[in-house]
Amino acid sequence: MAKLLKKPLKLALIQLSTGSDKSANLARARSKVLEATSAGANLVVLPECFNSPYGVKYFAKYAEQLLPSPPTKDQSPSFHALSDLAKEAKTYLVGGSIPEYWPETKKHYNTSLTFDPEGKLIATHRKVHLFDIDIPGKITFHESEVLSPGNKVTIVDLPEYGKVAIAICYDVRFPELAMIAARKGAFLLLYPGAFNLTTGALHWELQARARAMDNQVYVGLCSPARDMEAEYNAWGHSMVVDPNAGIVEQLDEKEGIAYAELRNEKIEETRRGIPIYTQRRFDVYPDVSEGKVKYEE
Numbered sequence: 001m002a003k004l005l006k007k008p009l010k011l012a013l014i015q016l017s018t019g020s021d022k023s024a025n026l027a028r029a030r031s032k033v034l035e036a037t038s039a040g041a042n043l044v045v046l047p048e049c050f051n052s053p054y055g056v057k058y059f060a061k062y063a064e065q066l067l068p069s070p071p072t073k074d075q076s077p078s079f080h081a082l083s084d085l086a087k088e089a090k091t092y093l094v095g096g097s098i099p100e101y102w103p104e105t106k107k108h109y110n111t112s113l114t115f116d117p118e119g120k121l122i123a124t125h126r127k128v129h130l131f132d133i134d135i136p137g138k139i140t141f142h143e144s145e146v147l148s149p150g151n152k153v154t155i156v157d158l159p160e161y162g163k164v165a166i167a168i169c170y171d172v173r174f175p176e177l178a179m180i181a182a183r184k185g186a187f188l189l190l191y192p193g194a195f196n197l198t199t200g201a202l203h204w205e206l207q208a209r210a211r212a213m214d215n216q217v218y219v220g221l222c223s224p225a226r227d228m229e230a231e232y233n234a235w236g237h238s239m240v241v242d243p244n245a246g247i248v249e250q251l252d253e254k255e256g257i258a259y260a261e262l263r264n265e266k267i268e269e270t271r272r273g274i275p276i277y278t279q280r281r282f283d284v285y286p287d288v289s290e291g292k293v294k295y296e297e
């Protein structure tokens with residue numbers, strides 16, 4: 001069996017307290033990322049909308065221009081803060097997500113930027129599935145009032161470690177995306193995400209464990225910390241799940257960092273024990289990772 005994860009990797013998910021002051025959010029993210037790398041993290045993840053409050057009315061207000069890449073500091077202070085931070089901390093950094101504006105098309109996106117330890121941008125993922133839901137008496141949310149969807153599966157190859165898939169929050173509910181990434185060789189599926197008190201209680205842990213179980217890979221969900229003063233109350237509970245669907249680490253709702261040591265042996269042991277990877281019946285149903293798939297490495 002080829003090694004999906006070439007050597008052990010220490011993952012850190014930063015469950016960040018965020019507020020309405022973008023500069024303060026960026027400064028707080030910097031101090032927590034440096035704390036994580038001081039503790040030995042090689043790959044650090046920030047939450048969805050880590051530089052702004054999460055809400056339809058905030059997307060345009062906080063949006064930054066990311067294209068053409070690289071943007072200037074005026075166009076995207078967050079791009080430069082993340083790039084500088086990855087370099088300073090000498091880490092792979094998944095910059096949660098930020099609201100993006102592309103003036104040529106006048107479209108907004110919910111976009112995740114990933115940087116390597118030299119500060120180079122190595123992946124961009126625009127949230128593919130927009131969070132449009134209506135649970136009467138509980139929560140109504142329509143990202144599509146402002147945002148446009150991304151249109152690809154995103155996989156990034158970290159040369160020393162292997163392939164990691166990056167998607168955002170509601171994307172976790174679509175098993176096809178995870179399955180495609182896993183079948184293209186990802187050892188880890190990462191989702192910066194901000195579930196809420198309704199959907200978090202229902203499905204946060206279940207989604208993480210289901211994606212891990214279906215694909216026998218590691219899964220990381222990284223939430224903002226809960227703020228009961230904010231209009232949108234994030235669920236928190238950032239967590240890492242192993243390839244056998246076991247919870248390696250899960251936070252409560254407060255600010256914190258979830259750490260996990262990821263090892264290839266755990267993937268191999270899981271796949272040896274329950275060998276669904278070699279038992280698929282593509283003569284009965286199609287392989288979703290083949291054919292017309294838009295993805296980018």
Ligand SMILES: NC(=O)CC(=O)C(=O)O
Nearest residue numbers: 131169170194195196199
């Ligand atoms: N915020 C999201 O995109 C998704 C979410 O909260 C959910 O799926 O539940």
